[in-house]
Amino acid sequence: MLEEWIKNANHLVVFTGAGMSTESGLPDFRSADKGLWTNEQKSYLSSTDALNHHLEDFIAFYRERVLGISEFKPNKGHFLLAEWEKRGLLKGVITQNVDGFHFLAGSKKVYELHGTLQKLHCQTCKKTYSCNEYLHEVYVCACGGTLRPSIVLFGEMLPEKPFLLAEKAAIASDVFIVLGSSLSVSPANQIPLLAKQTGSKLIIINNEETEFDYLADLLIREAIGQTLECAEAKLNSI
Ligand code: ZN
Numbered sequence: 001m002l003e004e005w006i007k008n009a010n011h012l013v014v015f016t017g018a019g020m021s022t023e024s025g026l027p028d029f030r031s032a033d034k035g036l037w038t039n040e041q042k043s044y045l046s047s048t049d050a051l052n053h054h055l056e057d058f059i060a061f062y063r064e065r066v067l068g069i070s071e072f073k074p075n076k077g078h079f080l081l082a083e084w085e086k087r088g089l090l091k092g093v094i095t096q097n098v099d100g101f102h103f104l105a106g107s108k109k110v111y112e113l114h115g116t117l118q119k120l121h122c123q124t125c126k127k128t129y130s131c132n133e134y135l136h137e138v139y140v141c142a143c144g145g146t147l148r149p150s151i152v153l154f155g156e157m158l159p160e161k162p163f164l165l166a167e168k169a170a171i172a173s174d175v176f177i178v179l180g181s182s183l184s185v186s187p188a189n190q191i192p193l194l195a196k197q198t199g200s201k202l203i204i205i206n207n208e209e210t211e212f213d214y215l216a217d218l219l220i221r222e223a224i225g226q227t228l229e230c231a232e233a234k235l236n237s238i
Contacts, residue, residue: 001218002203002218002220002227002231003231003232003234003235003238004238005175005201005203005218006084006089006175006177006231006235007089007235007238009089009173009174009175010174011091011172011173011174011175012084012089012090012091012173012174012175012176012177013090013091013092013093013094013169013170013172013173013175013176013177013195013200014081014090014092014093014094014176014177014178014179015093015094015095015096015176015177015178015179015181015191015192016093016094016095016096016097016102016178016179016180016181017095017096017097017178017179017180017181017182017183017185017206018096018097018180018181018182019179019180019181019206019207019224020077020078020095020097020101020179020180020224021072021097021099021101021180022180023075023077023180023223023224023225024072024073024074024075024078024099024101025072026068026069026072026099027068036064037061042061043154045057045058045061045062046061046153046154047153047154047155048153048154048155048156049154049155050153051123051146051148051153055146058148059134059139062117062134062148062149063134063135063137065117065149066117066131066134066135066149067135069099069100069117069118070131070135072099072101073101073104074101074102074104074105075101075225076225076228076229077179077224077225077228078101078102078104078105078107079105079106080225080228080229080232081093081102081105081107081228082102082105082106082107083106085106085107085108085109086106091109091169091172091173092109092110092111092165092169093107093109093110093111094110094111094113094166094169094170094191095110095111095112095113096113096114096181096185096188097112097114098112098114098115098116098117098149098151099116099117099118100112100116100117100118103116103118104118111162111163111165111166111169112162113152113158113159113162113163113166113188113191114151114152114158114188115149115150115151115152115159116149116150116151117131117149117150117151118130118131118150119131119149119150120133120134120147120148120149120150121147121148121150122141122143122145122146122147122148123145123146123147123148124141124143124144124145124146125141125143125145127141127142127143128150129141129147131149133147134147134149158187158188163187166191167191167194170191170192170194170195170198170200171194171195171198173195173200174199174200174201175200175201175203176192176195176196176200176201176202176203177203177204177205178192178202178203178204178205178206178210178212179205179206179224179228180205180206180207180224181206181210182206182208182209182210182211183204183210183211183212184210184211189211189212192204192212193212193215196212196215201217201218202215202216202217202218203216203217203218203219203220204216204218204219204220205220205221205222205224205227206220206221207221207222207223208221
């Protein structure tokens, strides 16, 4: 059924969460229990309060996270989505992930609701830099301002543009696939809800239960890469 809906879709949109990245081997930073920080500390260090009042700890924490994503790569699921976009099957990717793997895999229409760890920007003049600056231990802009990761911290609003574009994509979609998200983080989880409410078929592919399972037209509890590959193989035969 999945492959038929994909093939017949006029406007297919996907929405990805942490499960998409963990298939690359990237640990979910919230649930990973190894490392230098407790979960409580991680929550604090992901906030504007830490950026403003505990800058050294904030930078040490994000340098470690940038280092973390630099050790992993997009997986077959990411590459297949990029391929489907090239073939005109897929109209856009909405993601909660900050690792930038969809862009690295070649996807062009990606709406990063929570920003990206691949970039830094200056708190003062907003100039953007690559995250490699952190790896080279550069934490200050040419203007003297602090370089911070271009992600959404606790205490900050979601960036308006990707959110509005994601809403537009959700409304335009007729098939909407959630990949690897428990749909528990608001307001990002309102996007699949919007798709469903505006007439889209909602497909959820996730290893565990999600908040919106009861709304799904199709529920698949399997690994993402494998499920998409399987659909791809059947796409060519229908
Ligand atoms: Zn600056």
